Amino acid sequence: MAFDNKPxxxxxxxxxxxxxxxxxxxxxxxxxxxxxxxxxxxxxQRQQIEAKNHRRRESIESFKAEIQDET
Known part of the structure; x- marks a missing residue:
């Protein structure tokens, strides 16, 4: 049975x-x-929120770098 899967x-x-x-x-x-x-x-809870916000800020920097790559 052959499948016709195409990406x-x-x-x-x-x-x-x-x-x-x-x-x-x-x-x-x-x-x-x-x-x-x-x-x-x-x-x-305060430490958890602050740590998560730190990771979010790092993600934003990564997103900005990726936008520069895309444009």
Missing amino acids: KPDDRSDNAEKLQAMIDDTTENIAKAEQSLDFTDSDQ
């Missing part, structure tokens, strides 16, 4: 737009997380 075409025409949307979403998540810091009394 989908590699369409990268809108990658920069998608990456910018991811940057915007990540920036919004950082802001929401920082607002939540005002409502937590737990040092452990």
Whole structure:
């Protein structure tokens, strides 16, 4: 039995737009997380939020570098 599987075409025409949307979403998540810091009394939770925001900022830098590669 033969399969006629063909890969989908590699369409990268809108990658920069998608990456910018991811940057915007990540920036919004950082802001929401920082607002939540005002409502937590737990040092452990505060450290987790700050660590996650640090990783988010690193991701944003990676997204920006990838946008430069795409354009």
